[in-house]
Amino acid sequence: xxxxxxxxxxxxxxxxxxxxxxxxxxxxxxxxxxxxxxxxxxxxxxxxxxxxxxxxxxxxxxxxxxxxxxxxxxxxxxxxxxxxxxxxxxxxxxxxxxxxxxxxxxxxxxxxxxxxxxxxxxxxxxxxxxxxxxxxxxxxxxxxxxxxxxxxxxxxxxxxxxxxxxxxxxxxxxxxxxxxxxxxxxxxxxxxxxxxxxxxxxxxxxxxxxxxxxxxxxxxxxxxxxxxxxxxxxxxxxxxxxxxxxxxxxxxxxxx
Amino acid sequence: xxxxxxxxxxxxxxxxxxxxxxxxxxxxxxxxxxxxxxxxxxxxxxxxxxxxxxxxxxxxxxxxxxxxxxxxxxxxxxxxxxxxxxxxxxxxxxxxxxxxxxxxxxxxxxxxxxxxxxxxxxxxxxxxxxxxxxxxxxxxxxxxxxxxxxxxxxxxxxxxxxxxxxxxxxxxxxxxxxxxxxxxxxxxxxxxxxxxxxxxxxxxxxxxxxxxxxxxxxxxxxxxxxxxxxxxxxxxxxxxxxxxxxxxxxxxxxxxxxxxxxxxxxxxxxxxxxxxxxxxxxxxxxxxxxxxxxxxxxxxxxxxxxxxxxxxxxxxxxxxxxxxxxxxxxxxxxxxxxxxxxxxxxxxxxxxxxxxxxxxxxxxxxxxxxxxxxxxxxxxxxxxxxxxxxxxx
Numbered sequence: 001x002x003x004x005x006x007x008x009x010x011x012x013x014x015x016x017x018x019x020x021x022x023x024x025x026x027x028x029x030x031x032x033x034x035x036x037x038x039x040x041x042x043x044x045x046x047x048x049x050x051x052x053x054x055x056x057x058x059x060x061x062x063x064x065x066x067x068x069x070x071x072x073x074x075x076x077x078x079x080x081x082x083x084x085x086x087x088x089x090x091x092x093x094x095x096x097x098x099x100x101x102x103x104x105x106x107x108x109x110x111x112x113x114x115x116x117x118x119x120x121x122x123x124x125x126x127x128x129x130x131x132x133x134x135x136x137x138x139x140x141x142x143x144x145x146x147x148x149x150x151x152x153x154x155x156x157x158x159x160x161x162x163x164x165x166x167x168x169x170x171x172x173x174x175x176x177x178x179x180x181x182x183x184x185x186x187x188x189x190x191x192x193x194x195x196x197x198x199x200x201x202x203x204x205x206x207x208x209x210x211x212x213x214x215x216x217x218x219x220x221x222x223x224x225x226x227x228x229x230x231x232x233x234x235x236x237x238x239x240x241x242x243x244x245x246x247x248x249x250x251x252x253x254x255x256x
Numbered sequence: 257x258x259x260x261x262x263x264x265x266x267x268x269x270x271x272x273x274x275x276x277x278x279x280x281x282x283x284x285x286x287x288x289x290x291x292x293x294x295x296x297x298x299x300x301x302x303x304x305x306x307x308x309x310x311x312x313x314x315x316x317x318x319x320x321x322x323x324x325x326x327x328x329x330x331x332x333x334x335x336x337x338x339x340x341x342x343x344x345x346x347x348x349x350x351x352x353x354x355x356x357x358x359x360x361x362x363x364x365x366x367x368x369x370x371x372x373x374x375x376x377x378x379x380x381x382x383x384x385x386x387x388x389x390x391x392x393x394x395x396x397x398x399x400x401x402x403x404x405x406x407x408x409x410x411x412x413x414x415x416x417x418x419x420x421x422x423x424x425x426x427x428x429x430x431x432x433x434x435x436x437x438x439x440x441x442x443x444x445x446x447x448x449x450x451x452x453x454x455x456x457x458x459x460x461x462x463x464x465x466x467x468x469x470x471x472x473x474x475x476x477x478x479x480x481x482x483x484x485x486x487x488x489x490x491x492x493x494x495x496x497x498x499x500x501x502x503x504x505x506x507x508x509x510x511x512x513x514x515x516x517x518x519x520x521x522x523x524x525x526x527x528x529x530x531x532x533x534x535x536x537x538x539x540x541x542x543x544x545x546x547x548x549x550x551x552x553x554x555x556x557x558x559x560x561x562x563x564x565x566x567x568x569x570x571x572x573x574x575x576x577x578x579x580x581x582x583x584x585x586x587x588x589x590x591x592x593x594x595x596x597x598x599x600x601x602x603x604x605x606x607x608x609x610x611x612x613x614x615x616x617x618x619x620x621x622x623x624x625x626x627x628x629x630x631x632x633x634x635x636x637x638x639x640x641x642x643x644x645x646x647x648x649x
Contacts, residue, residue, distance in 0.1 A: 051553070051554065052422065052554040052555045053422065053427065053428075053431050053540065053541075053555050054431075055278065055431050055434045055435055055438070055541070055542075056278040056280065056435075056438065057435075058435070058439075062421060066421070066422075069554060074552040075552055075553070076552070098539070099276060099539045100538045100539045100540065100549070100553045100555075101552060101553035101554070102553075103538060103539065103553070104536075104538060104549065104551065104552060104553030105552075105553065125278040125279070126276045126277060126278050126539065126542070127276065128275065128276065128277065128279070128282065130266075131274065131276065149279070150278065150279040150280070151279060152279050152280050152282075152283075154280075154282070154283035154441060155279060155282065155283070156283075159282070174279065174280060177280075177441055177442070
């Protein structure tokens, strides 16, 4: 089944993927930010579904989750906001969420809605690969979605191979084993990990996330991987000023 | 459904449990999953743990026949005196077990979350004893209402990190400890204080706390001629003292097990922490379990007068025992708990932790036979709660 994620991966290098939290900074910013990201040159977008207790996120994204929930964001409202998105945005859209809001909505219903509005994939950081394979993979594939799984320098080779085998898009490469704050050894850690992965000859391309904050760090990771994902740095930038569209445009200028 | 005492190989108790963790935590958790049973099963480990429990903690903790309390409730009430342990609660059993394990795994640093501060104090104590660096995450609200324990942790050399996200209580301290472990995975062991979190934590903590029911059996046999009480009562926040008190009775079907949850200001007040009454199944802190949440899957902020019970969920084993009906659950309000705590002070000269007062309140809500033997797990002492009690005098 064709999927926009695969199409982009096949047609481009140095893929710039941007994460933002739905309903942040204002409730109705979701669609505006999506449209502006496409206009200003992003290649792929991760739509963050806010959760009250995200454990895999640092303080910036946590805060954006809290604000979005206070704004009234919910899974149902997000799908309502995304209806018609395919008339305005053609980039691959990946829904990134903690597992709990998805299973309360209904895992299958969530996937069905993703297909309906035209989302292409899922990133569920707290859904480990074994649980994914045994409980959820069939459903994800039934709705033509791609599930993207994280790997880190501390993931074993066996685990990385298992993830590669059950992935059909890209693998989310966490740049370093120590994930937040300023990592002094960012480039050495990352390069060592990238070289280890190159030697493994995986079938899926790698897109790097965590610790990428600007053009310079983006260029660094794309030397060794298919693309880079910017999360916290964009979430911080989008809330600067009163106009999320202008803030998005300003942030993206560096990458033009 | 059959009731399981131990989890299956994937960490499930019936439909609850598992290990729903981000890949960044995987290596550390997998290491524990692979090694914990082997390590804690060795004679060397057992000997080290037993000596510390005896000579350092002061175990066995007494099983005390509370005669005036028994008279009032027309039954035989035995108090399992975990409040007499070093550091004042059952939490030290688990902290010592895990720190020995952490040392055997070669870890250099310890992190922990704490609600009432009892687990934080116990872990800071264990770290001082073993010479390991200790960082404790504690909700800002709890830092305020449990100030004496914050002081203790600092005296013991731990760094206390106040957590200002969410409800600023135990669940947020747990989130923050997990985030810190994700960001700082090397040489660090996370000592979770309750039977929550990803597999193998619920089972590991249960096994370290099971010394409580192991001792109750022996002590009861000496006192009554039978190892088995008719009833065991314990309070439940995450559920570590209850699991420890129930563990060796779980497969004895004749023993009635009662868990006291914190109803807060009342089950329908919107200010409660009663997870089996108000919770539904979902994923929180790395396992599938019952917790209070909105229809949209957002965690509902709990309320209890007791910082140690102020948690929106319960451990997966306790959720399973609820599902199978093996454990009965009662919801005890702030008010009822406080009155029962004050009653114990006056009748028996024992000041219980506010957490344990929830278990005591079950005596007033339930009719027991005059020949029955009822064990209440007195999980901690109330020194830390004086300010709270004084408001109810």
